[in-house]
Amino acid sequence: MEQAKITYDQLLSENNELRIQLEEANDTIEAIRTGQVDALIVNNGDSHELYTLKTADQTYRVFIEKMNEGAVTINRDGLILYSNSKFADMVNMPLEKTIGLSFSTFIPEVSHEVFEKCLINAWEEDCKDEIQLIGRNHQLIPCLLSCNSLELDEGLALSLILTDLSLLKETERQLKIKNLQLVAARHVTEKLNNELEDTVKERTNELFLSREHFKYLANNIPQMTWTNLPTGEVDYYNQQWYTYTGLSIEDTKKWGWQKVVHPDDLQTTTDKFLSSLRSGEIFEVENRYKRADDVYRWHLNRAVPLRNEEGEIVFWVGTATDIEDQKKEMEKRDEFIGIASHELKTPLTSLKGYLQLITSYKKEDIPVKVEQYVEKANKALNKLQTLINDLLDVSKIQAGRLEYAFSTINISDLVKTCIENAEHIYPANQFEDEDGSDFFVSGNTERLEQVVMNLISNAVKYSQENKKVIVRSARHGDRVRVSVIDFGIGLSEDQKERIFERFYRVEDKKFTASGLGMGLYISAEIIRNHNGIIGVDGELGKGATFYFELPLV
Numbered sequence: 001m002e003q004a005k006i007t008y009d010q011l012l013s014e015n016n017e018l019r020i021q022l023e024e025a026n027d028t029i030e031a032i033r034t035g036q037v038d039a040l041i042v043n044n045g046d047s048h049e050l051y052t053l054k055t056a057d058q059t060y061r062v063f064i065e066k067m068n069e070g071a072v073t074i075n076r077d078g079l080i081l082y083s084n085s086k087f088a089d090m091v092n093m094p095l096e097k098t099i100g101l102s103f104s105t106f107i108p109e110v111s112h113e114v115f116e117k118c119l120i121n122a123w124e125e126d127c128k129d130e131i132q133l134i135g136r137n138h139q140l141i142p143c144l145l146s147c148n149s150l151e152l153d154e155g156l157a158l159s160l161i162l163t164d165l166s167l168l169k170e171t172e173r174q175l176k177i178k179n180l181q182l183v184a185a186r187h188v189t190e191k192l193n194n195e196l197e198d199t200v201k202e203r204t205n206e207l208f209l210s211r212e213h214f215k216y217l218a219n220n221i222p223q224m225t226w227t228n229l230p231t232g233e234v235d236y237y238n239q240q241w242y243t244y245t246g247l248s249i250e251d252t253k254k255w256g257w258q259k260v261v262h263p264d265d266l267q268t269t270t271d272k273f274l275s276s277l278r279s280g281e282i283f284e285v286e287n288r289y290k291r292a293d294d295v296y297r298w299h300l301n302r303a304v305p306l307r308n309e310e311g312e313i314v315f316w317v318g319t320a321t322d323i324e325d326q327k328k329e330m331e332k333r334d335e336f337i338g339i340a341s342h343e344l345k346t347p348l349t350s351l352k353g354y355l356q357l358i359t360s361y362k363k364e365d366i367p368v369k370v371e372q373y374v375e376k377a378n379k380a381l382n383k384l385q386t387l388i389n390d391l392l393d394v395s396k397i398q399a400g401r402l403e404y405a406f407s408t409i410n411i412s413d414l415v416k417t418c419i420e421n422a423e424h425i426y427p428a429n430q431f432e433d434e435d436g437s438d439f440f441v442s443g444n445t446e447r448l449e450q451v452v453m454n455l456i457s458n459a460v461k462y463s464q465e466n467k468k469v470i471v472r473s474a475r476h477g478d479r480v481r482v483s484v485i486d487f488g489i490g491l492s493e494d495q496k497e498r499i500f501e502r503f504y505r506v507e508d509k510k511f512t513a514s515g516l517g518m519g520l521y522i523s524a525e526i527i528r529n530h531n532g533i534i535g536v537d538g539e540l541g542k543g544a545t546f547y548f549e550l551p552l553v
């Protein structure tokens with residue numbers, strides 16, 4: 001029993017002794033590996049022996065230990081004699097456990113052949129190749145394997161250096177993907193570019209054709225034409241312009257056209273042109289252009305803006321039409337109207353006088369029949385009087401002699417008087433006076449009454465079915481607006497634009513009413529002379545609203 005107990009204690013202490021020796025040995029190996037020691041004292045029983053490690057060896061050991069590549073030494077049997085920490089880390093194994101293992105344990109099936117080939121060659125000469133290494137969690141690590149034979153004390157060995165190519169491969173892969181994307185993007189760009197080039201070619205061609213087309217057209221119409229920039233500078237004239245003016249593009253480009261406009265028309269022309277450039281509204285003005293032989297001829301200028309998809313004005317296209325002959329015709333006609341109406345006035349006045357003489361007889365001296373005829377003659381005479389007055393007004397307007405005295409007028413009173421008149425003249429119609437309050441303006445009562453009566457009689461004349469006419473006066477900012485509203489035949493947009501022109505009448509086969517197209521022309525002139533505006537609203541078939549506005553005093 002005593003014997004057995006001693007043996008157990010002895011064994012226990014021996015075991016402890018051995019464990020301490022093992023730990024010491026491990027520490028020593030680690031110290032040698034990391035270069036912390038370069039000499040060892042070894043106890044060999046009776047005495048101590050000193051082993052020094054060669055300095056050069058130590059440097060290499062440290063170098064190999066610290067390097068970023070896996071380093072392994074194998075013997076002829078392929079067993080690992082030495083490996084560095086990086087290799088142990090790559091294969092995810094404690095370093096000491098790798099020693100003595102066959103290196104091929106870490107080579108996967110796919111790399112067997114390459115590895116074997118490399119191994120065979122390496123004993124003869126240094127070689128390199130790419131292989132895979134089984135790493136952490138059986139993941140394959142792409143590596144560059146460099147094999148060099150080594151002469152060791154124990155015999156010939158092979159040094160294997162394994163460079164981890166994962167990062168390189170990944171970068172390569174990414175690079176490949178990027179490259180592919182780049183190629184695809186380049187293809188798309190090339191395609192787009194080609195398409196764009198085609199479109200540009202097509203457009204250029206279209207543009208060329210349309211420019212040629214425009215030039216052809218422009219040079220073959222009787223009018224003079226031009227194009228100008230949004231700034232007003234003229235950049236093109238057709239041939240007719242050069243022929244007419246006898247001037248070159250150099251003389252008349254940009255604002256050069258002003259040289260050939262009659263001095264009396266220059267201000268109005270320039271003002272209207274600038275105003276259209278600012279507002280984008282159609283430019284329309286009549287003026288005289290000097291011909292090459294120094295003769296001035298009247299022209300009607302019209303220019304319309306051309307806009308891009310964004311609605312911005314790109315340029316203007318203008319035409320100047322020679323209206324000299326029409327002007328002369330009109331002048332002759334106006335002259336004739338002036339003379340004729342003047343000539344008609346005299347017999348009309350005497351007729352009126354004779355009728356008055358007849359009515360001045362005692363009632364019982366005139367037979368009833370004659371009295372009726374006289375009444376009818378008076379009505380016809382009044383109509384004739386209005387017509388002649390209108391004709392005289394037109395010729396006065398033409399001669400710039402439509403003048404009259406101004407005073408302060410109550411528009412509400414004026415409208416009331418006109419409605420009373422209208423009720424008397426047109427008993428079949430209903431008139432509504434929608435009057436806000438008293439509105440005072442500066443003007444000529446007779447002329448303004450003439451305007452209101454003209455609008456009312458038109459409302460009656462052009463609404464045969466619906467007999468209601470509304471006359472409304474209302475404040476519009478610092479103006480009073482008088483509107484005459486009817487529910488008759490109405491007007492189209494085109495008609496509305498031309499309605500205030502001299503002698504303009506709507507041609508309507510279905511509806512005929514007598515008139516000469518002078519009433520609205522005269523009314524517009526009177527309102528203009530009062531510093532007012534005149535206009536029309538309404539729809540074809542639904543009635544019209546004619547209105548004018550005058551500044552309040």
Ligand code: ADP
Nearest residue numbers: 458459462490505506515516517518519520544
């Ligand atoms: P007139 O009535 O003598 O023809 P106006 O100058 O008064 O001349 O009117 C010009 C034209 O305007 C008329 O011929 C007619 O076609 C149109 N017009 C005028 N007033 C109205 C209205 N209230 N409704 C529809 N059309 C009208």
